[in-house]
Amino acid sequence: MKKTxxxxxxxxxxxxxxxxxxxxxxxxxxxxxxxxxxxxxxxxQRQTAAMYAANDAVAFAIEQMTREIRTGTNFSIPAVGQIIFKNDSGQDIAYCFDAVNKYLARSSSGDCASAVRLTGTSVRVNSVDYDFAAQAAGFPMRVVIRMSVSPTGDPAIANSSFKLQTTVSPRNL
Structure with missing residues (x-):
């Protein structure tokens, strides 16, 4: 044995x-x-992805609304969150905000009771406001759309929202 x-x-x-x-x-x-x-x-990253999804869902709705408003006539705003007009095919179109269920809907009969949901479930529409912009002499009428939306599904961003506004100038053909 070896000693250490x-x-x-x-x-x-x-x-x-x-x-x-x-x-x-x-x-x-x-x-x-x-x-x-x-x-x-x-x-x-998860919050940003939810915000992008909400933005995409609302962008589709706004694109459809602006396309129809651009070719529409006889505009009226009967209530907050509603706009009714005749499209280029002569149909009465109504865009309606459902304040209870928080979504934007479209009706081709001019009646909000028969409106079909336009925004997806990934977005909650908090408010919608339509307005006619002041017209100067010689300029066409403009429709202003203001919207406040928030993403759904993620409780971490349930209280965050963003606002959108666009102005549409109907064509007078």
């Missing part, structure tokens, strides 16, 4: 218990901080 000779050099190699505890503590703190940053980055 403990010399001064052999005792100094390695780490002491206190050095190991300090190193592990620092590693834990750095890991916790970086994990928090990654979690926040993933949460922000």
């Amino acid at each position: 000779n403990l010399t001064k050099d052999n005792r100094r190699s390695g780490f002491t218990l206190i050095e190991m505890l300090i190193a592990m503590g620092l590693f834990g703190v750095v890991s916790a901080i970086s994990a928090g940053g990654f979690i926040q980055a993933f949460r922000t």
